[in-house]
Amino acid sequence: MSTLEIRDLHVAVEDKQILNGVDLSVSSGEIHAIMGPNGSGKSTLAYAIAGHPKYTITRGSVTLDGADVLDMTVDERARAGLFLAMQYPVEVPGVSVSNFLRTAVTAVRGEAPKIRTWGKDVKNVMTKLQMDPTFAERSVNEGFSGGEKKRHEIVQLDLLRPKIAILDETDSGLDVDALRTVSEGVVRVHAESNLGVLLITHYTRILRYIKPQFVHVMSAGRIVEEGGEELAAQLEDEGYARFGGGPVLTPAEPRPSVDGVLPGASGGGN
Amino acid sequence: MVVEEREITVGGDARPARFTSYDVEDFPVPTGREEEWRFTPLKRLKGLLKGADADGKVQIDVDGLGDGVTVTSIERDHPLVGSVLSPVERISAIAFAGFTSGTLISVAKRAVVEQPVTVTLRGEGGTAYGHLVLDVGDEASATIVLDHSGSATYAQNVEIRVGANASLTLVTVQDWARDTVHVGYHAALVGRDARFRSFTVTLGGDLVRLAPTVRYAGSGGDAELHGLVFADAGQHLEHRTLIDHETPKCRSRVAYKVALQGEGAHTVWIGDVVVRKAAEGIDTYELNRNLVLSEGARADSVPNLELETGEVEGAGHASTTGRFDDQQLFYLQSRGIPAVEARRMVVRAFFAEVIAKVPVEHLRDRLTGQIEAELEGSGV
Ligand SMILES: Nc1ncnc2c1ncn2[C@@H]1O[C@H](COP(=O)(O)OP(=O)(O)O)[C@@H](O)[C@H]1O
Numbered sequence: 086m087s088t089l090e091i092r093d094l095h096v097a098v099e100d101k102q103i104l105n106g107v108d109l110s111v112s113s114g115e116i117h118a119i120m121g122p123n124g125s126g127k128s129t130l131a132y133a134i135a136g137h138p139k140y141t142i143t144r145g146s147v148t149l150d151g152a153d154v155l156d157m158t159v160d161e162r163a164r165a166g167l168f169l170a171m172q173y174p175v176e177v178p179g180v181s182v183s184n185f186l187r188t189a190v191t192a193v194r195g196e197a198p199k200i201r202t203w204g205k206d207v208k209n210v211m212t213k214l215q216m217d218p219t220f221a222e223r224s225v226n227e228g229f230s231g232g233e234k235k236r237h238e239i240v241q242l243d244l245l246r247p248k249i250a251i252l253d254e255t256d257s258g259l260d261v262d263a264l265r266t267v268s269e270g271v272v273r274v275h276a277e278s279n280l281g282v283l284l285i286t287h288y289t290r291i292l293r294y295i296k297p298q299f300v301h302v303m304s305a306g307r308i309v310e311e312g313g314e315e316l317a318a319q320l321e322d323e324g325y326a327r328f329g330g331g332p333v334l335t336p337a338e339p340r341p342s343v344d345g346v347l348p349g350a351s352g353g354g355n
Numbered sequence: 356m357v358v359e360e361r362e363i364t365v366g367g368d369a370r371p372a373r374f375t376s377y378d379v380e381d382f383p384v385p386t387g388r389e390e391e392w393r394f395t396p397l398k399r400l401k402g403l404l405k406g407a408d409a410d411g412k413v414q415i416d417v418d419g420l421g422d423g424v425t426v427t428s429i430e431r432d433h434p435l436v437g438s439v440l441s442p443v444e445r446i447s448a449i450a451f452a453g454f455t456s457g458t459l460i461s462v463a464k465r466a467v468v469e470q471p472v473t474v475t476l477r478g479e480g481g482t483a484y485g486h487l488v489l490d491v492g493d494e495a496s497a498t499i500v501l502d503h504s505g506s507a508t509y510a511q512n513v514e515i516r517v518g519a520n521a522s523l524t525l526v527t528v529q530d531w532a533r534d535t536v537h538v539g540y541h542a543a544l545v546g547r548d549a550r551f552r553s554f555t556v557t558l559g560g561d562l563v564r565l566a567p568t569v570r571y572a573g574s575g576g577d578a579e580l581h582g583l584v585f586a587d588a589g590q591h592l593e594h595r596t597l598i599d600h601e602t603p604k605c606r607s608r609v610a611y612k613v614a615l616q617g618e619g620a621h622t623v624w625i626g627d628v629v630v631r632k633a634a635e636g637i638d639t640y641e642l643n644r645n646l647v648l649s650e651g652a653r654a655d656s657v658p659n660l661e662l663e664t665g666e667v668e669g670a671g672h673a674s675t676t677g678r679f680d681d682q683q684l685f686y687l688q689s690r691g692i693p694a695v696e697a698r699r700m701v702v703r704a705f706f707a708e709v710i711a712k713v714p715v716e717h718l719r720d721r722l723t724g725q726i727e728a729e730l731e732g733s734g735v
């Protein structure tokens with residue numbers, strides 16, 4: 086049982102104060118959704134927890150099972166069990182996916198994966214996320230479509246098996262099929278490893294697949310409302326207007342054509 | 356980090372052919388203000404500009420001679436000497452006047468030589484002047500490696516003839532001892548429908564200044580000049596490529612990848628491409644990427660493309676100088692990979708593409724190892 090504890094977190098970017106006191110606690114097995122209008126500070130929260138050098142913590146604390154996360158380097162945070170699926174995964178030309186995955190898994194597990202089973206394991210995970218195994222020989226994220234990048238993030242989530250994962254707009258830019266595949270991946274890892282999930286999203290559509298127990302609304306760098314799943318439904322109807330934002334479902338983001346909830350998606354593994 | 360962007364000039368007067376002479380005195384001693392010399396630390400040339408006595412030696416050995424390849428010792432009066440290269444700078448003229456015995460490597464017409472021919476040039480101290488001629492006959496194909504090492508103050512002319520329909524891959528490795536000064540003029544003449552691929556790998560030495568040039572003897576020629584340069588603290592590594600398109604329907608590619616680290620590491624890349632009136636339908640592209648790994652290092656990059664005709668297939672250039680990409684490092688680190696390892700992955704990746712193209716396996720392994728060693732020694 087692990088807990089990520091965020092207390093009174095204030096974060097600035099280039100002298101501009103973005104987060105103004107965020108309190109949040111995520112434990113193993115829990116699924117939290119953070120929703121909010123564009124620019125409300127959702128990605129800032131994610132990057133600050135992961136340790137991106139651009140973000141300065143001006144006040145507050147983040148701990149993982151009592152250990153001071155803010156005192157750790159970026160890689161130490163990952164090895165401690167945190168994972169950030171990025172809104173915009175970075176291209177690393179010249180570094181192959183297979184080399185990258187192997188190096189990352191070796192670093193996080195503290196030992197190299199067994200040569201005998203490694204190739205098969207990677208292939209399995211990629212296949213489950215409907216990523217052609219030939220991607221293993223391509224450069225990390227280079228020339229990947231938006232959907233392929235997001236699938237690759239979840240491949241990493243599956244292989245690295247963190248304690249707590251932050252998924253930053255993993256749903257953006259995905260068509261319905263890709264959204265389903267990616268959600269399935271998250272739900273599966275959650276069920277198999279009792280993962281704690283902090284799901285950041287602007288839209289409610291991914292919540293049809295990944296059912297949150299807790300919904301937090303962020304606005305202007307603060308969490309301004311909290312509730313259960315019903316809060317997401319309410320946001321879908323009302324939009325972010327009363328939090329200073331626009332509608333939740335825009336015409337550009339089509340509703341899933343199949344209104345299905347994935348098996349095992351509800352409640353998820355507790 | 357400095358990139359000078361000269362305009363792509365189209366039309367205008369034909370660039371005059373470069374002044375050439377075999378008489379050293381036709382080239383005044385540069386002051387350092389000349390365009391050609393403004394980046395070079397003249398004081399560190401150890402007397403090469405003054406024509407210091409040849410009191411040292413660069414020992415030459417040739418390995419991997421197969422059918423169709425011969426090595427001959429040649430004098431200055433050999434018909435091939437001066438057939439491709441005429442000195443355009445003082446040090447080239449000094450080397451021409453100063454060498455005692457040259458080396459000719461010939462690949463017979465139509466010979467297909469699978470095994471690479473390796474020429475080791477080992478500096479044994481002191482000043483030396485060298486002259487090499489690589490002559491690849493029509494329709495032949497070969498790979499030649501010039502492997503420089505040791506300690507020397509060395510001025511060198513290399514003449515490279517690639518016959519019609521022939522194919523030559525030339526790898527030059529500058530793996531010199533830390534105190535070496537190497538000034539080299541590598542002039543290639545690429546025959547009709549011939550292919551010339553070169554890899555210039557410069558890692559060692561105190562001051563290395565190489566001028567690889569390409570001309571074409573007919574149409575359909577194809578030249579690729581790849582560069583891999585890694586400069587450490589205090590090293591000056593300068594590469595001045597010139598592609599002179601005078602004939603129609605030829606192709607040229609220049610791609611230099613340069614990494615620098617440490618106080619006073621200085622690299623210079625000058626990429627000149629001239630496309631003359633007659634060179635219609637040519638296709639040229641040149642690229643220089645510099646990766647600055649630490650403070651105190653300086654990369655100069657001057658791409659320069661002169662088009663005297665607009666009737667070309669393609670003509671372009673790109674030059675970038677950057678530090679480590681913070682986003683890439685963050686991404687790798689966010690997956691648990693320690694910072695040092697992440698940086699190494701990025702540097703390895705930077706060079707991986709060019710190393711992968713080197714067609715000699717043991718050289719690929721060696722270069723990979725040497726890049727590792729450079730990183731090892733630096734704490735990057
Ligand atoms: N690197 C940055 N430099 C400057 N401003 C930034 C940077 N990152 C975010 N911001 C600003 O911080 C605010 C919150 O951004 P972000 O956290 O990306 O919001 P969200 O993810 O909720 O859309 C925005 O006003 C944005 O412009």
Ligand SMILES: [Mg+2]
Pocket residue numbers: 127128129172253254
């Ligand atoms: Mg965002």
